Amino acid sequence: MLADTHKNWKPTFYGFTVLGCKLSLEFPLAKLTDYEERLDELLESDNVFGWITAAHILTQKTRKQHQERYAAKIRLVRILYQRHWEKQRIIDLLYISDWLMQLPDWLNSQVWQELETIEEKAKMEYVTSIERLGMVKGQYTLLKRLLESRFGLLPEWASEKLKNAKSKELEAWSDAIFTAPTLEAVFNKSDVS
Incomplete structure (x- = not known):
């Protein structure tokens, strides 16, 4: 089975000769x-x-x-x-x-x-819940980077809020980051209880 992008390359034979000995192999081909x-x-x-x-x-x-x-x-x-x-x-x-x-x-x-x-x-x-935790961790990491990029180093209260957030909160804050004028507004404007 070949997964390359070269449509016309379709080998069905492999062989070599060493010291007068010849080895060959013919095989069927499936090209994705x-x-x-x-x-x-x-x-x-x-x-x-x-x-x-x-x-x-x-x-x-x-x-x-x-x-x-x-x-x-x-x-x-x-x-x-x-x-x-x-x-x-x-x-x-x-x-x-x-x-x-x-x-x-x-x-x-x-x-x-x-x-x-x-x-x-x-x-x-x-x-699984473990995989969902991985997803939340990814959301957390991305949102933290976006917040720091926009507002600078995060104060401790903001870091704590992020660490303890659920997926829905992270989503809401992610939406708010682009329109909120301040870091506080990101969290207050879209507070999800």
Whole structure:
């Protein structure tokens, strides 16, 4: 199986000769780029390898295009939840999509928020509390960097508020950071109890 982007490179033979001895190997070939035109079919398929192939193709198509990759990743996540596969399979495939379709932190945070929304609507929880803690830590880290970038070194009270915040509070403060005139206004204007 070849995952490279060179559509016409399709080796089916490997061999070498050393000191008069010849070794050769012929093998069948599967080239993932051959399936680009069948992307919709792969996405509709209930075959897990079809989903992984589609994820790879979408990753290749969205190279250096963060918004397009975000949209593709959300599409793949929704498909996972529609399949009603077993929990561990979905978790494993979420890890694969994270590995393949890497995004900047701020977009990854949006993926996790969308994942929470999907799980709430479907009344299923696939992502563990430990993984959610990782998500909150990522939100915390990003928000802290944004706040420091805008308002300078954070005073102790602000750092404490951030450390003890829940995901919804971090989301509200993230929204407020762009319009609030002061650090205090970020926290007061959007206080979530």
